[in-house]
Amino acid sequence: MHLRMLVAALALGAGTAQAQTAPAGDTVRVGGKVYTYAEQQPQPPGGMQGLMKFLGSHLQYPPEALQQRIEGRVFVTFVVNPEGRIEQARVSKGAHPLLDAEALRVLPLMPAWTPGRQLGRPVNVAYTVPVTFRLPPAAPAAAEPVKYPYDVMAEPPGGMEGLMRRLAGTLRYPPKARSSGIQGRVFVQFLIDSAGQVQEPVVVKGVHPLLDEEAVRVIRTMPRWTPARYQGRAVPLSFTLPVTFGLPR
Structure with missing residues (x-):
């Protein structure tokens, strides 16, 4: 049975917005540097x-x-290598072992991506995809397919690159968090209504109140999106965005 699947956010690497001034690629992994943010994602x-x-x-x-009506959102973090292949996939935030295993099984099967680039050359870039497993009000028979709730996903102004540029330009690292060495990834969920307005931002996985508050502030000030569509009409869409606050090592 196919999943009624909401890709809540095509996470823009582990660091959708980098507030720090340190160069990308401070984190070292097997096979070389892994950038949390690259000039070209x-x-x-x-x-x-x-x-x-x-x-x-x-x-x-x-x-x-399906039988136990288990639902939830699985966050899978992986590295897109310079050849565009997915490597080092792992569940960064799970929902249930059954759902986690399925999300982790499928993502590495994807064909090659267009790799990220830094200074004109392809590099390793960390990327996070949240995948929601959701059942209809009444569970259908196992053989009955579940339809998509959306035909067209919502799009931020300027697409993914425009979203990254805006967040990178507006996110401010809280001074107290910086001086205390507080860092991490904040997951913010919000609604893109049928008019494309950002509504009801809420932290679904926080790091520290200082970072959580800043992430919500920036999301709340985002300009209007192109709304999602279903059967030709604009519809609301829940969206989840991971925002990384990182300090130089």
């Missing part, structure tokens, strides 16, 4: 729509999870 084949279609056609709702 990696892109999935076909963009956001291509990623959504791939997951929709490959994800299978685990039968046991």
Whole structure:
């Protein structure tokens, strides 16, 4: 049975917005530096729509999870290497072992991405994709497919690159957090209403009140998006964005 799948946010690397002044790529992993933010972020084949279609056609709702009506959002973090292949995939925030395993099984199967670039050369870039497993009000028979709730995903002004530029330009590292060495990734969920307005930002996974508050502040000030569409009409869409606060090592 195919999953009714909401790709809540095609996370823009681990660091959608880097508030610090340290150069990207301070984190070292097997195979070389891994950038949390690159000048050109990696892109999935076909963009956001291509990623959504791939997951929709490959994800299978685990039968046991379906029977027990287990739902939730799984955050998978991986590295897009200089050849565009997905490596080092791991669950950075799980929902349930059954759902975690399915999300982790499918993402590495994706065809090659367009790799991220720094100073004109392809590099390793960390990327996070949140995948929501959600059941309809009444569980259908195991063989009955579950339809997508959206035909077209919401788009930020300027696309993914525009979103990154805006966040990088508006996010401010709280001085007390910087001096105390506080860092981490804040996940903010919000609603893009049918008019494209950002509504109801809330922290679904926080790090520290100082960082959480700043992430919510920036999301709340975002300009209007192009709303999601379903069967030709604009509809609301829940979106989750990971925002990384990192300090130089």
